[in-house]
Amino acid sequence: MEELSLEYIQELIKESKGQELVSYYWENDIHPADWAYYLEDLSYEELAKFIELIGPETGLPIFEFVSFERKRRVLENLSGSNLAKLITFMNPDDRADLVEDVDEEMQEYILSLLFQSERQNVLRLISYPDNSAGAYMTTDYALLHANDSVQDALEQIRLQAPKREIVYYIYVVDSAMHLVGFISLRRLIMAPRRVLIKEIMDKTVISVQVDEDIESVAQKMRHYDFLAIPVVDQNNRMVGLITFDDIYDVIQEEATEDMYLLANLDRDENIESPLYRSVKLRIPWLLINLCTALLVVFTVNLFKDSISQYVALAAVMPIVGLIGGNAGNQSLTVVVRALALGEIKLSEHWSVLVKEVGVGLSNGILIGGVMAFITFFWYNNPWLACIIWIAMTVNLIIAGLFGSMIPILLRKLKLDPALGSSIFVTTATDVGGFFVFLGLSTLFLQQLLAVI
Amino acid sequence: MEELSLEYIQELIKESKGQELVSYYWENDIHPADWAYYLEDLSYEELAKFIELIGPETGLPIFEFVSFERKRRVLENLSGSNLAKLITFMNPDDRADLVEDVDEEMQEYILSLLFQSERQNVLRLISYPDNSAGAYMTTDYALLHANDSVQDALEQIRLQAPKREIVYYIYVVDSAMHLVGFISLRRLIMAPRRVLIKEIMDKTVISVQVDEDIESVAQKMRHYDFLAIPVVDQNNRMVGLITFDDIYDVIQEEATEDMYLLANLDRDENIESPLYRSVKLRIPWLLINLCTALLVVFTVNLFKDSISQYVALAAVMPIVGLIGGNAGNQSLTVVVRALALGEIKLSEHWSVLVKEVGVGLSNGILIGGVMAFITFFWYNNPWLACIIWIAMTVNLIIAGLFGSMIPILLRKLKLDPALGSSIFVTTATDVGGFFVFLGLSTLFLQQLLAVI
Numbered sequence: 001m002e003e004l005s006l007e008y009i010q011e012l013i014k015e016s017k018g019q020e021l022v023s024y025y026w027e028n029d030i031h032p033a034d035w036a037y038y039l040e041d042l043s044y045e046e047l048a049k050f051i052e053l054i055g056p057e058t059g060l061p062i063f064e065f066v067s068f069e070r071k072r073r074v075l076e077n078l079s080g081s082n083l084a085k086l087i088t089f090m091n092p093d094d095r096a097d098l099v100e101d102v103d104e105e106m107q108e109y110i111l112s113l114l115f116q117s118e119r120q121n122v123l124r125l126i127s128y129p130d131n132s133a134g135a136y137m138t139t140d141y142a143l144l145h146a147n148d149s150v151q152d153a154l155e156q157i158r159l160q161a162p163k164r165e166i167v168y169y170i171y172v173v174d175s176a177m178h179l180v181g182f183i184s185l186r187r188l189i190m191a192p193r194r195v196l197i198k199e200i201m202d203k204t205v206i207s208v209q210v211d212e213d214i215e216s217v218a219q220k221m222r223h224y225d226f227l228a229i230p231v232v233d234q235n236n237r238m239v240g241l242i243t244f245d246d247i248y249d250v251i252q253e254e255a256t257e258d259m260y261l262l263a264n265l266d267r268d269e270n271i272e273s274p275l276y277r278s279v280k281l282r283i284p285w286l287l288i289n290l291c292t293a294l295l296v297v298f299t300v301n302l303f304k305d306s307i308s309q310y311v312a313l314a315a316v317m318p319i320v321g322l323i324g325g326n327a328g329n330q331s332l333t334v335v336v337r338a339l340a341l342g343e344i345k346l347s348e349h350w351s352v353l354v355k356e357v358g359v360g361l362s363n364g365i366l367i368g369g370v371m372a373f374i375t376f377f378w379y380n381n382p383w384l385a386c387i388i389w390i391a392m393t394v395n396l397i398i399a400g401l402f403g404s405m406i407p408i409l410l411r412k413l414k415l416d417p418a419l420g421s422s423i424f425v426t427t428a429t430d431v432g433g434f435f436v437f438l439g440l441s442t443l444f445l446q447q448l449l450a451v452i
Numbered sequence: 453m454e455e456l457s458l459e460y461i462q463e464l465i466k467e468s469k470g471q472e473l474v475s476y477y478w479e480n481d482i483h484p485a486d487w488a489y490y491l492e493d494l495s496y497e498e499l500a501k502f503i504e505l506i507g508p509e510t511g512l513p514i515f516e517f518v519s520f521e522r523k524r525r526v527l528e529n530l531s532g533s534n535l536a537k538l539i540t541f542m543n544p545d546d547r548a549d550l551v552e553d554v555d556e557e558m559q560e561y562i563l564s565l566l567f568q569s570e571r572q573n574v575l576r577l578i579s580y581p582d583n584s585a586g587a588y589m590t591t592d593y594a595l596l597h598a599n600d601s602v603q604d605a606l607e608q609i610r611l612q613a614p615k616r617e618i619v620y621y622i623y624v625v626d627s628a629m630h631l632v633g634f635i636s637l638r639r640l641i642m643a644p645r646r647v648l649i650k651e652i653m654d655k656t657v658i659s660v661q662v663d664e665d666i667e668s669v670a671q672k673m674r675h676y677d678f679l680a681i682p683v684v685d686q687n688n689r690m691v692g693l694i695t696f697d698d699i700y701d702v703i704q705e706e707a708t709e710d711m712y713l714l715a716n717l718d719r720d721e722n723i724e725s726p727l728y729r730s731v732k733l734r735i736p737w738l739l740i741n742l743c744t745a746l747l748v749v750f751t752v753n754l755f756k757d758s759i760s761q762y763v764a765l766a767a768v769m770p771i772v773g774l775i776g777g778n779a780g781n782q783s784l785t786v787v788v789r790a791l792a793l794g795e796i797k798l799s800e801h802w803s804v805l806v807k808e809v810g811v812g813l814s815n816g817i818l819i820g821g822v823m824a825f826i827t828f829f830w831y832n833n834p835w836l837a838c839i840i841w842i843a844m845t846v847n848l849i850i851a852g853l854f855g856s857m858i859p860i861l862l863r864k865l866k867l868d869p870a871l872g873s874s875i876f877v878t879t880a881t882d883v884g885g886f887f888v889f890l891g892l893s894t895l896f897l898q899q900l901l902a903v904i
Contacts, residue, residue, distance in 0.1 A: 029655070029656045030656065031656065031658060031676055033675050033676045033677070037675075154641070157638075157641075158641065158642055168620040168637070168679075185620070185637060185638075185641075186609075186637075189606070189609070189610065189637075189641065190610055203481070204481045204482065204483065206483060221700070222697075222700045222701075222704070223485050223489075224483055224485045225485070225697040225700075227620075227679065227696060244679060244696040244700075245674075245677040247700065248673070248674045248677075248696075248699065248700075248703060249674075251700060251703045251704055251707070252674070252703055252707070252793070255703070255704070255707030255708070255711070256707070256789055256793075258711065259707070259710065259711050259714065259785055259789055260785060260786075260789075262711065262714070262715070262785075263714070263781045263782055263784070263785035263786075264778060264781070264782060265782050265785060265786065269786065270786070270790070270795070271786055271787070271789075271790035271795050271796060271804065272795075275807055275810045275811055275814070276814075278786075278807070278811045279811055279814045279815055279818075282779070282782050282811065282815060283815055283818055283819065285778070285782070286775055286778060286779060286815060286819045287819065287822065289774065289775060289778050290771070290775060290819060290822060290823060293770065293771045293774045293775060294771070294826070296770045296771070296774065297767050297768060297770065297771060300766060300767040300770065301764075301767045304763040304764070304766070304767060305763075307759070307763050307766050308760055308763040311756045311757075311759050311760040311766075312753075312756070313766075314752060314756070314759050314763075314765075314766035314769070315749050315752040315753045315756060316749055317766075318745065318748045318749065318752065318770070318773065318882065318886075319742070319745045319746070319748070319749060321770065321773075322741065322745045322748065322878065322882065323738055323741060323742060323745060325777075325878075326716060326737070326738060326741050326875070327734070327738060329715045329716070329874075330715055330716060330717050330734050330737070332715070333711055333712060333714075333715035333717060334712075334717065334721065334722070334723055334730075335723070337708055337711055337712075337723075338722070338723035341704070341708075343722070343723050343724070344723060352723065355727055355730070358727045359727055359730045359731055359734065362727070362728075362731045363731055363734060363735055363738060366731075366735055367735065367738045367739065367742060370739065370742060371742060374746070422781075423778070426774065426777075426778075430770065430774065434770075
């Protein structure tokens with residue numbers, strides 16, 4: 001990437017030197033995505049003026065790569081005619097996303113700038129739920145009719161192409177807009193000119209419903225290695241197109257969401273959230289965890305007499321909880337990820353559970369054994385060593401059981417398998433582990449004390 | 453998706469009824485990816501025989517969607533001539549991936565089936581490191597020469613197209629194979645036939661190096677919303693092409709890897725790993741955690757006299773550790789994810805640290821306050837309430853500090869920011885939290901005991 005001089009650009013903006021800015025823009029032949037990256041340090045006002053000075057048509061490709069929040073703020077700083085032009089040139093799906101997020105006054109103003117048909121299109125697009133195919137699709141795609149000839153089709157593509165988002169696969173509809181097939185541009189070019197589209201099109205076209213969850217759409221596109229997938233309504237009429245770049249974002253966002261939920265974070269937080277917002281979003285999770293942690297206090301309290309008689313119990317106790325929590329998170333993460341990627345079929349739930357319990361048992365015997373060995377030499381107490389061995393083994397079984405069962409249960413309840421699951425799992429391993437460890441210690445307290 | 457009858461297919465395979473199988477294949481007009489999905493329950497031997505019966509050429513599209521491990525096993529079950537055909541028809545990058553993974557004998561056998569040029573191509577492809585662009589790229593792409601006319605170019609595409617992976621963007625090279633530009637198929641179709649490619653091509657072509665890390669390649673493709681990106685060697689000669697479907701996988705895999713590392717799991721594990729393998733991969737992490745957990749035991753041991761005098765300390769203590777661990781993982785996950793997505797610039801490291809410490813301080817005061825309130829009414833001891841308030845506040849500051857510092861440090865050491873970081877963070881919050889809590893309790897033991 002070449003380097004742009006941000007100072008020079010800011011100076012030109014300040015002095016409203018449009019002509020110089022335009023020539024500077026064309027001299028630096030870099031990708032619009034990189035322009036957007038370099039211009040990140042401009043204020044909203046500066047960026048708005050930049051777009052006005054180089055003109056909305058030239059500025060649009062850059063504007064498309066600007067982050068969503070900045071887009072919204074830049075719009076608010078644009079003058080009427082420039083705003084109208086920019087909005088008109090934008091992709092319908094980007095436009096709808098923006099209109100959905102600005103305040104009501106701005107929304108009405110923007111809608112008033114659009115033609116009737118475009119206005120209705122925007123209103124329809126913003127009516128789809130946030131996580132549905134409809135919210136991600138574009139309505140700007142090339143289309144062919146089944147009864148056209150290849151010659152007509154190529155002519156149409158030539159006319160449609162410059163404006164359309166993607167024309168590598170072209171979808172074919174009948175006279176009532178029902179999706180009936182598709183054809184690749186490659187095949188179209190190679191076909192004899194007089195043949196009808198319906199004779200050479202591929203009829204097994206795979207589509208998604210407009211209200212289908214975007215995560216399921218992303219899974220389908222990965223499954224088939226699709227570049228784009230058509231979106232249809234209940235009557236199989238084509239209403240939109242979802243493209244690979246949307247799927248890049250969806251795969252990324254879904255993974256972030258799972259990762260966040262596993263760490264008890266809200267999906268709306270990110271690294272740029274201001275401090276008060278991060279505090280506000282994290283505190284509810286900590287409060288929930290505080291409530292479950294009180295169960296742990298309650299459990300330990302049950303055995304306070306044993307602890308006061310043999311205080312080593314209090315020192316060794318955290319080991320049981322820590323290793324159990326770690327093992328529980330291992331099971332949890334493997335299962336949550338496999339569920340998210342669709343790698344576990346419904347029929348396999350039991351075998352997953354059995355396996356995780358088996359892993360817990362094996363690891364418990366091994367790691368508990370190591371700890372028993374250490375305990376024996378540290379405290380010189382075979383009883384304590386045996387008790388910690390048993391407690392850790394039981395606790396790692398609990399870890400495997402809850403770590404796999406909780407996400408599967410949440411999925412069956414139609415909730416996100418990662419939702420709050422780590423809190424449940426660590427509470428289970430702490431309460432269970434401490435109960436077994438302190439309970440056994442209480443049962444064999446005389447033997448424990450006899451050795452000291 | 454329609455339903456296939458697996459029993460019927462198995463029967464045809466068993467009775468070697470090739471003709472019936474071929475007609476069944478063509479009757480069921482479903483996508484090869486779905487065929488591969490349905491055939492998942494066939495044994496390796498059955499799948500190999502299935503491919504032999506319907507013929508390697510027809511079977512290839514299905515075979516491409518079969519999981520990697522199964523591909524390898526199916527190859528071992530194919531007869532010589534069918535193996536040769538299948539291998540020859542495969543994409544060069546898939547072929548190289550397979551050759552890399554089979555045993556030496558099989559490797560030599562497969563290489564002996566290939567033509568000289570293809571053999572050298574495979575050997576070159578498998579020489580690239582696992583996570584480099586070279587390991588993911590295909591060598592099967594359409595190419596144009598700068599001095600060709602549009603007419604010649606279209607003719608060439610017509611010839612190249614049926615075999616090539618993607619021909620939506622076509623890359624342009626000079627006579628020495630240096631990458632000099634690109635052109636979209638769309639633009640090519642619309643251009644006057646006599647113009648030369650170099651006059652209409654886009655010269656600002658963005659490429660990646662063959663040894664570049666695939667994660668960085670994926671970030672570039674997302675940044676530019678690219679469908680494909682050309683791969684060049686040190687001399688800017690084009691050597692391959694990376695396409696969107698590879699990037700779907702990379703984004704997915706990188707996210708899984710981060711999630712796994714945060715939960716102390718090995719990247720090689722997955723839901724299908726057999727029990728002994730899961731045990732083997734998880735136990736090293738648990739052992740490391742056991743070592744760090746011993747530090748916690750050591751810390752608590754320092755204060756065993758105080759605990760034996762006031763056993764409530766042992767019961768309340770786990771709260772400090774649990775909430776601290778949770779808060780630490782929140783900071784950790786936000787920072788690890790932001791680093792992975794390139795959302796934190798080097799210059800911003802300090803501000804991230806300061807913010808996370810600030811969040812820790814605020815949440816500590818709030819959640820510690822709630823716990824102090826509960827403690828006061830539970831134990832009726834204002835001193836204990838104050839001590840737990842202070843200990844939780846300090847511990848949440850530790851959580852914010854270590855949760856943000858450790859991944860940033862690991863990144864500076866050129867390690868993965870998620871590597872083992874959760875073990876460090878929870879150890880820091882446990883040791884720190886217990887030290888502050890028990891230390892303060894020891895300092896004010898007389899006051900604590902006076903209230904009882």
